[in-house]
Amino acid sequence: MTTARIKLAIVAAAPSPYRVHQHLRIARELGDRVELYSLFLHEHNWQPWAAPLPPEIRPVVFGMGESARDKNRGLGPLRQWTKGGEIIRWIREHRVDAIITAGYNDPGLMRLISWCKRSGTPNYLFGDSNVHGDHARGLRRWIKRRYVGWAVRSVTGLLPCGEYGRRYFEQYGGRNKPSFFMPHEPDYGRIFNVTAEEQAATCEKFHLRTDLKYFLYSGRLVNVKRVDTLLDAFARIAERRPDWGLLIIGGGPLEVELKARVPAQLQDRVSWTGFIDDADELARLYRCGDAFILPSSYEPWAVVVCE
Secondary structure, eight states: OOOOOEEEEEEESSOOHHHHHHHHHHHHHSTTTEEEEEEESOSBOSSOOOOOOOGGGOEEESSTTOBGGGTTSTTHHHHHHHHHHHHHHHHHHTTOOEEEEEOSOSHHHHHHHHHHHHHTOOEEEEEOOOGGGOOOOHHHHHHHHHHHHHHHHHSSEEEESSHHHHHHHIIIIITTSOBOOOOOOOOHHHHHTOOHHHHHHHHHHTTOOTTOEEEEEESOOSGGGOHHHHHHHHHHHGGGOTTEEEEEEBOOTTHHHHHHHSOGGGGGGEEEOBOOOOHHHHHHHHHHOSEEOOOOSOOSSOHHHHO
């Protein structure tokens, strides 16, 4: 006698490397019990990642050619609401048994949460929000408390990344909801399987000096990441640590400003890669570093630490 697999749909705004790996683990490790479908509201994420979607996760994109960057521009919210209806029809036609909704800050996801509640479809809310990053005040706080509270009350259960995520949802009525940790994570095998030859070729590609060990930062070049603090700290110790350099992986709006912050005598010891959209190349760059530093003021869920 065989037991029918549960049809599970995970609905998210857009693909990302860590999200795809999370879905792959579900498909590979729970494939005998779960028939997974990965539904995306946009083809492109906020970051321009370009990795193809693996067939194993059964991807379905409802916004081909569209980017999550544009969802709030012009008629974007109306388009998102419409896509929410398209997803609901798809779920009904394919007789999906349960849904994981990745987030709630989108009219399409809001429509999906509401439909699941009305139809009695099990719906678990995934989120990487962190109680320490919940800084809304005044009118924004009033609106957020009511909207997020509605979303939390409407779902079957919660899927925070970790303990601080669980506490975040508790503030909005989630204390009595079933809660299970579902962290974002990278593909560890991709990092551990880098060969010495691949590592050497990558170090050469980015002109890393063979006479230096490297402090490594990986992330966006934005204020909250405090790369300015990292650069200033390196400048203070550089004279006493002549055998160390600094490798900055990532891009962002502060790139020009941050590069100008590096003293002239240290510019040959600070290397910049720009944004890396190739997960394999990123894994090889990690192997080129010797000590990892994350100077951020705040992280919702720092996948880079897992990496």
